[in-house]
Amino acid sequence: MAILIIFLGLLMLIVPIAIIVLIVQAIAKRNKTKKDFDNIMRSVYIYSILIITLIVIITGAISAFSVGLDVLLPEKDVSGSLYNNQERELNINIVNLLTDIAAVVTCLPIFIYHNKLARKDRDVKTKDKA
Amino acid sequence: MSNNVRIIYLYIVAFITLAMIVAGIISAVNNIAYYFFPDSYLFYEYDYNEYNEYSSYNEPFDYQDEERNEIERENYKTEKIKNTVVSLVVVVIGAIMYKYHWNMIEKEKSSDSEK
Numbered sequence: 610m611a612i613l614i615i616f617l618g619l620l621m622l623i624v625p626i627a628i629i630v631l632i633v634q635a636i637a638k639r640n641k642t643k644k645d646f647d648n649i650m651r652s653v654y655i656y657s658i659l660i661i662t663l664i665v666i667i668t669g670a671i672s673a674f675s676v677g678l679d680v681l682l683p684e685k686d687v688s689g690s691l692y693n694n695q696e697r698e699l700n701i702n703i704v705n706l707l708t709d710i711a712a713v714v715t716c717l718p719i720f721i722y723h724n725k726l727a728r729k730d731r732d733v734k735t736k737d738k739a
Numbered sequence: 740m741s742n743n744v745r746i747i748y749l750y751i752v753a754f755i756t757l758a759m760i761v762a763g764i765i766s767a768v769n770n771i772a773y774y775f776f777p778d779s780y781l782f783y784e785y786d787y788n789e790y791n792e793y794s795s796y797n798e799p800f801d802y803q804d805e806e807r808n809e810i811e812r813e814n815y816k817t818e819k820i821k822n823t824v825v826s827l828v829v830v831v832i833g834a835i836m837y838k839y840h841w842n843m844i845e846k847e848k849s850s851d852s853e854k
Binding site for chain 1: 750769782848851
């Protein structure tokens, strides 16, 4: 069993590295200059960041809105159950709200900055072609 | 080939350190919020008779031992402070590494455009 786990662990480590090396070799063969490769890597980096930060902003905003409603309009508990302490529920909702706001506020400037970078790179490419 | 690997390394490290910064900030805010708005049962009052009816690993404290409960409350707050400090350290280290690697990327780009 331990050998199987070790084998699977090594497989999970080696396979992604091998894929990356193959991709790098394919890209290097295809592109004639170092500049082409640099541009591709830069684009991959910028657009990955843009996609991920956009997803975080959207899901964070929706979650913050939903939890904010729970904070402003808490449901009253009628069961008297031990695990439904309303003050504690309110505090948990406040913490979740603050965490979601922090996620959105952190990712927004990153998104704006990388968007500007992408736009600048596009403008430079357009000028080069012209 | 080695230069291509170098470029990949620079972008991967920039990506990872940026993720470290974001995760560190969110974690710090989360821990600070839990410090001021605790979620532990130690901070809320429960009916002792009702406590006896429940038995799970999430059951509340035995609130008859007030001295122990006070120590547990302090431990909870101390843990949140420590987690906040660790998160801020992650942010600072991530920011330094990101700045350094991003500067190297920009230097590579500007040297390419000069050629």
